[in-house]
Amino acid sequence: MAARINYSVQNTLCLLNPLNYSVNAKTTHFKTGLNFSKNLIFPRKLKRPTFCTCAVSNNDRQSSEAAETFVLTTPLYYVNAPPHMGSAYTTIAADAIARFQRLLGKKVIFVTGTDEHGEKIAAAAAAAGSTPSQHCDVISQAYKTLWKDLEISHDKFIRTTDPKHEGIVKEFYSRVLDKGDIYRADYEGLYCVNCEEYKDEKELLDNNCCPMHLKPCIERKEDNYFFALSKYQKQLEENLTQNPNFVQPPFRLNEIQYLVIAVMFIWCFCQLLVQLFMLLMHRYKVGSKSGLKDFSISRASVDWGIPVPNDNKQTIYVWFDALLGYISALSAEKEQPDLQTAVSSGWPASLHLIGKDILRFHAVYWPAMLMSAGLDLPKKVFGHGFLTKDGMKMGKSLGNTLEPNELVHNFGSDAVRYFFLREVEFGSDGDYSEERFINIVNAHLANTIGNLLNRTLGLLKKNCQSTLVVDSAVAAEGNALKDAVEKLVEKARIHYENLSLSSACEAVLEIGNAGNAYMDENAPWTRFKQGGAASEAAAKDLVVILEAMRIVAIALSPVAPSFCWRIYEQLGYSKDHFNTVTWSGTKWGGLKGGQVMAQPKPVFARIENKTELEDEAATRKPVKSKQKKPQAQVAAEAAESLISRN
Ligand SMILES: Nc1ncnc2c1ncn2[C@@H]1O[C@H](COP(=O)(O)OP(=O)(O)OP(=O)(O)O)[C@@H](O)[C@H]1O
Secondary structure, X not given: OOOOOOOOHHHHHOOOOOOOOOOOOOOOOOOOOOOOOOOOOOOOOOEOOOOOOOOOOOOOOOOOOOOOEEEEEEEEEEOOOOXXXXXXXXXXXXXXXXXXXXXXXXXXXXXXXXXOOOHHHHHHHHHOOOOHHHHHHHXXXXXXXXXHHOOOOOOEEEEXXXXXXXXXXXXXXXXXXXXXXXXXXXXXXXEEOOOOEEEOHHHOOHHHEOOOOOOEOEEEEEEEEEEOHHHHHHHHHHHHHHOOOOEEOHHHHHHHHHHHHXXXXXXXXXXXHHHHHHHHHOOOOOOOOOOOOOEEOEEOOOOOOOEEOOEEEEEEOHHHHHOOHHHHOOOOOOOOOOHHHHHOOOOOOXXXXXXXXXXXXXXXXXXXXXXXXXXXXXXXXXXXXXXXXXXXXXXXXXOOOOXXXXXHHHHOHHHHHHHHHHHOOEOEOEEOOHHHHHHHHHHHHHHHHHHHHHHXXXXXXHHHOOEOOOOHHHHOXXXXXXXXXXXXXXXXXXXXXOOOHHHHHHHHHHHHHHHHHHHHHHOHHHHHHHOHHHHHHHHHHHHHHHHHHHHHHHHOOOOOXXXXXXXXXXXXXXXXXXXXXXXXXXXXOOOOOOEEOOOOOOOOOOOOOHHHHHHHHHHOOOOOOOOOOOHHHHHHHHHHHHHHXX
16 A cells, blocks of 8 residues: 555544553463483384374364454555565565464465555556556566565455456445545645645645655645545544554554643643634534544546546545455455455454554544444554664655565575564564674574574484484473473464564574573483483484474464475475464474484575675685585585584
């Protein structure tokens, strides 16, 4: 959706009642205890893994009829320019949430798409020398391609130029009209073309510049249709009171609440003066009591849009049109649905995931529109922070964007997904630096998790013919690592549930750290050399660490799906098995004695840091023409040398 700005979200929401918002995160504790099993039995016959364990309980992947539905949306991105890392950020986060909800066994409908009408699109097409329709096809395809490269698992991709969407918008408009919530009036004001929105003068910078796009707004006068937003002030207030979690994260409303205390005070005082004045003048205008202003929902000057029913001279305002994409997306492919059919296919949404720039449209305008049309409200709206460059929001209109295709091409989708979800606390702003990117993914994915798996499998190959000597449940009786893993994976689940994606990653990474510490403390390579009972204990230690790795592979799969599949593959499982695994598979005890692991190979190739390499090259003596090895080979050799060192 067009970043039709939301610095004024505070102006809008603060006029609703201030509320107390809080989130309580619960953590679960497990008992700890030490009690090693004495019966270490080396199986006589090597087996492929059998899969009748808790690793896959198909009961978790509930039958689609019985399963709870979870409808999740990203904004429909405005096709004024190709996607950038900001657009990718919301979609990656949504994908991680969708994958997590699927692991819980829910029937997920993950909606994304493109917002394709409006003045800005027509202008962008003209600038590119194409028709708006051709332009939309090209840019919309660029989004689809990027989503594929980033392994986005959306179920629906809606384009607002899709005829089925147009039908639904017209029907919705007529419903709202019948309700008496649309009227015609003149409007004169300052208009930001990039936001596609009239602005309050007080929101603007010097020279009437839009604070988001840093371009001057233009004076514009139009005869438009208006939506009676002010009529819904009270109902919106009630919605926020009754559903304190409707807008997330809580601090976004807390910030507003802080402002509201001052603003409300001034506002109440002004209202008192106004009321007195009105009493004196014996005049009272409907809507003036309310803090919310009616907004115009048509444009006379824009051709590229859905015509207003019964008035071909006007087109429907791009926001009034685009928000309905969340509903039209739900209808079956190629169906020409009516509004009711689409609504009954999954509405209301469980979660709208958006950037904070468009919170006002989702938390105020959209609920009021739905109330007017007699439809249910979405259950939750989460406004995350911005990826910034030099402190400014990265955006298409400013052109200060980071190119996601390049990042995926250079570093792979797992690294991109992991870095942004791990490094930017979900809800807050975050900056990108290549050096930090490389350091983080190398340290976490290549070292903490990848190397641990590789070292363990290397030792298992050398000492146990790549075969587990005992069930992981038996190997870990009373084991401290098991207890730590159980606590951490439960922590990760709670964080995923609360959309604290960075903390969820951190909890999973802690499992890797605990596994490394366990490996170093127990030094199985030494104990294998001692033979006898020491060697048996060492073999059990490897089972324990590999079980922890199996759990990591499930718990991190919403964030880095291919990386986790590679871990799973190394543990000897099939792709089908991985695709049907559920969150209950994170319960300790999936690996069985006799299971044969794959030949060890690195699951994440370390990224070479150019600066490091250049420094190294500058100090190194010239070597006779040696061919540069591919990264995967370099990593494999590094891992091999680690194993042999052990
Ligand atoms: N810098 C960013 N950081 C995080 N999310 C972003 C960023 N930029 C865009 N988004 C995501 O895209 C949504 C806005 O989509 P839109 O297509 O309007 O992109 P935009 O780049 O902000 O456009 P413009 O620069 O033209 O205003 C935001 O609500 C958010 O979900």
